[in-house]
Amino acid sequence: MRPLLVGFALIGMGLAAPAIVAQKVELSVDASKVGAKIDRNIFGQFAEHLGHGVYEGIWVSPDSTIPNTRGIRNDVVAALKAIRVPNVRWPGGCFADEYHWRNGIGSPRTVTLNPNWGGVIEPNSFGTHEFMDFLEQIGAEAYVSVNVGSGTPREAAEWLEYLTAAQATTLAKERAANGHPGPYRIGFLGIGNESWDCGGNMTPDYYLSQLEIYSRFVRNFNPAQQDKQQMLKIAVGPGGGEPRWTEWTEAIMKAYRQHSWSWDINGLSMHSYTVGHWPPSFTSTGFGETEYSQILKFTLAMEDLISKHSAIMDKYDPEKKVSLVVDEWGAWYAPLPGSNPGFLVQQNSLRDAILAALNLNIFARHAERVRGANIAQMINVLQSMIMTDKEKMVLTPTYYVFKMYLPFQDSTFVPVAFDAGSYSHGDITLPRVDAIAAKDGAGKLWLAVTNLDPNQPIEVEASLAGVTANSAAGEILTAAKVDSVNTFESPTTVVPKPVSAKVQGGKLILKLEPKSVTVVSVER
Ligand code: AHR
Helix, strand or coil, X not given: CCCCEEECCCEECCEEXXXXXXXEEEEEEECCCCCXXXXXXXXXXXXXXXXXXXXXXXEXXXXXXXXXXXXXXXXXXXXXXXXXXXXXXECCCHHHHHCCHHHHCCCCCCCEEECCCCCEEECCCXXXXXXXXXXXXXXXXXXXXXXXXXXXXXXXXXXXXXXXXXXXXXXXXXXXXXXXXXXXXXXXXXXXXXXXXXXXXXXXXXXXXHHHHHHHHCCXXXXXXXXXCCCEEEEXXXXXXXXXXXXXXXXXXXXXXXXXXXXXXXXXXXXXXXCCCCCCCCCCCCCCHHHHHHHHHHXXXXXXXXHHHHHHHHHHCCCCCCEEEEEEEEECCCCCCCCCHHHCCCCCEHHHHHHHHHHHHXXXXXXXXXXXXXXXXXXXXXXXCEEEECCEEEECXXXXXXXXXXXXXXXXXXXXXXXXXXXXXXXXXXXXXXXXXXXXXXCCEEEEEEECXXXXXXXXXXXXXXXXXXXXXXXXXXXXXXXXXCCCCCCXXXXXXXXXXXXXXXXXXXXXXXXXXXXXXXXX
């Protein structure tokens, strides 16, 4: 189907000005045909001890002049509560495979170094209790990654006993003495991180030998997590689509298929950054349509990557018991000039908002297998939700996409059929439009539509079956330029604004601006 051209109101002084035309997009949704649950954990976050991700981003210490609760920034907590963060992965990343948990409990703390990220001092003032306190303040689950690369199964097992034992073991008493008598709840356990690389350069077989040991001995003793709400164990998975990673997925999933009663996994991790080429050279500010279209093309490769690894998983796990958890994803650009290159500081633009929406849509379309994802990283690092500078805080365009997508948390996927059309720039051709739909717990239908085209508006003509529809209302996120950003001085350059639409002639007509992300609910 060829997209139709619809004139927008650009007629003045009797002269037609056909320069800007809305591309018509026909879309149909049958709300009676529902798919898998879109697990809220695909909206997970990642907080590594890296640059100002934890220190200054979350932790400012109790005696700071920045308003805080037990050392944790109040402004950041309020912002994260508003996007209902389901889980936070911590303490890394590469940092996790050099993290020794005892350095971060009690007093005084052991001061170490952070060799992965700038070689700076790691004060360990933000440790187990501070992380769990932070999670309690924002209402999120813990996704703890244990040290496989330079730790031992015993060290990890003791950490979990310290965290979760309810009985009066020596470790549980130590936890109580440090301020938390009751056991903590740990939702997810990451067994290593990128063990094929910064996590120890292991072969699949060597990693498997470790995985089986850690999976067996690193136990969660919390009585509330025995029969129900069990901690999910996530194995290290692939970092791309090349043969070494398809072999990795094959090896882990084959072993899972044959696994004995004594070990198990519930998830396989996958890492995929939108980077273009290593080392990252795309800039996060001051770019144009060329870099915009290139980055979006790179990011859409997530679809093939997930399909490829899901197909391998399907061979060994056709019942889809093992989740694919994309626990590091997002844009990775060149460090901002003047910043410490080890701190991975970058700006966050409208391009990143669109990139986030496209990836969330891909995860939603793979909801049967992708039941977790963690954007990298939550604050001040890579594609962050929030940036801080001393007492100042700014919310990024990506933050607003996570906020607009709240209705999709634990919703039920509804298939959408549409002719995406195409948008071209130079030698790059992309789909012009992307869309997902879902029903929330109350049965309300939600539609998310992204217009990738930075120049042309679109007019979506949606046929809605299986639902009574009179109008739609929600929010649209766009800005003047593809590289528009929010700064401490101008924090509202890229913020959502209300949008509404009516049903006309039995179809919902949505007029959407160029380079925009829109989320609407369908109203009776
Ligand atoms: O997110 C930054 C780093 O990227 C993580 O520490 C590592 O796991 C990945 O390579």
